[in-house]
Amino acid sequence: MKVFVAGAAGAIGIRLIPQLVANGHQVVATTRSERKFAMLRALGAEPVALDGLDAAAVGEAVSLASPDVIVHQMSALAGGANLKKFDEWFHTTNALRTEGTRHLLAAAEAAGVRKLVAQSYTGWTNIREGGPVKTEADPLDPHPAKWQRESIDAVAYLERTVTAAPLEGVVLRYGNFYGPGASEELVELVQQRKMPMIGDGAGVWSWIHLDDAAAATVAAVEHGHAGIYNIVDDEPATVAEWLPYLAECIGAKRPMRVPTWLGRMAAGETTVQWMTQARGASNAKAKRELDWNPTWATWRTGFRHGLHEVPKAAA
Template structure:
């Protein structure tokens, strides 16, 4: 299969491109920076330089690649400042709206048969009902102000991809990534904050997180490209856990003291309203559909064993 990967140099792209090439696919890797071309070639891909926000460049890239499938992995997420959550996701929100529209328009013109797009199942589900959500559950209909643009951008992406009746539209709702190249890799700012006791539990710490190792997410993405059906898949591990459960366990792994607890109003002052939501109100996700329909099993079934701190 000829596969065009947009966002080929991000944390997921670095895992995905060599896997697709190794599986025998003809991979075309779209990157904005010419300096990435040599590395992409070494990974077995044909590099194509194009800015995802420039429709003309995207159309030219798709014409060059002539792909059977487009894989949308465009993000621009750096350090997440929960006090300014909307600012942290602003560039990615634009890619999820304009970048999605550009890729879909180019894909339609080229007759692309399959379109697989990265979404988010870690921070986006409705904060009501049971602790673990399936793909049939809706995105948060009333997010807090700081998280509203991110969830709106996710909603736009999902509606556009699933509504494209000319192609097989597949949406992958990834859990919170850990592993190489992610915000939770060994030595990362986030893990160091936990090590230094600067990451307290807010309130009861009842927010439920679903994690996924970046390598497992890449394997699931290959499976979706090869045999997924139109629709949504949660790509998460088998072990959703509350903050009150995973944060002390991670601190223990890091050799740090047990995290302190602070009331919600203190958490709001330190981490903003979004930080409080992440700690107290998130819902996790079930991977039963992905395991059943994609024949996929995470090699790291739980963050407890998979998350390495050194």
């Protein structure tokens, strides 16, 4: 097939292109910067410069490419995390999830594209009530922090719009990324003991290695049916489990533990919620319906062996 990857120069895109090419697909890869053309060509794609918020440019690019499938990986999280000003940090990404999604869907309809696969997220977006592990049928958090409302609304818009579109709309809710290009900042924080355990560390996180996320995307392109899929590993885990283990794997000192009130003062309510109330996600639907299994089945082996190297099965 001919696959149009919008936002192809990001952490997922640069792993997705080689996997698509290896499976015999022709890839048109977009980026906002022509400086990344050489890299995209080296990965096996035909590069195109594109601003995902420019409706006319998106329409023209999709029309010229005439793809069978569009993959929406557009995001724009420049600089370090700013959890205290979350919506401000996510502002452009939110626009790409709303306006950018509308532009891609309109272009897809005009060009007769049969499928669109779009990136979403599972983690802080999950409802923080009920059991520790959520499925695709569980609602998004109805009561996010006020500085996350724009961001969760953008996620909800993307998921609702893509799955209701008159083509085959597939939404992939990726878990928390790790692997080369995704976990360096986290590793540095843990090494410097700047990521303490807050409260009981009972928040549940779901992880996914970047290469496994790319492999799931290939599966969705090739035979995924319309709907939403959690793309996470097999073992949701509390912060109290994975954070000390990560420190051990990278040779760092055991993270400090601080009370909730101090964590709230130092890091903000968003971080406290993630550390103490977050809910993980089940990958049962994706494994069953996409015929996909993560190479790194658990963050335990992934943290120990996959933070700085590409697994052979995905090479």
